[in-house]
Amino acid sequence: MKYVTIHEAKTQLSRLIREVEAGGEIVIRRGKEPVARLIAEKPVAKPKRKPGQWADLRLSPEENALLVAPMTEEELADWYGSEEDMKA
DSSP: OEEEEHHHHHHTHHHHHHHHHTTOOEEEEETTEEEEEEOOOOOOOOOOOOTTTTGGGOOOHHHHHHHHSOOOHHHHHHHHOOHHHHHO
16 A cells, blocks of 8 residues: 655646556555545446346337327317417
């Protein structure tokens, strides 16, 4: 474990990061008081992809037609408001 001051850490950050990547550990101190620890980040494991995991959410042609069907006049009036609503 290596100890450096805040000033040293600011001026030599790239070198300190290389040391940490090589397996080292750096403690940053303010005066003689340790205030931070620089350690390597552990890689995050990606979950394995499961092909077809959403297959049960597929729509039938009939269900799909309901989603893309044009709105009726009544639905359009509800959505946009009728002309009477605009005058009020």
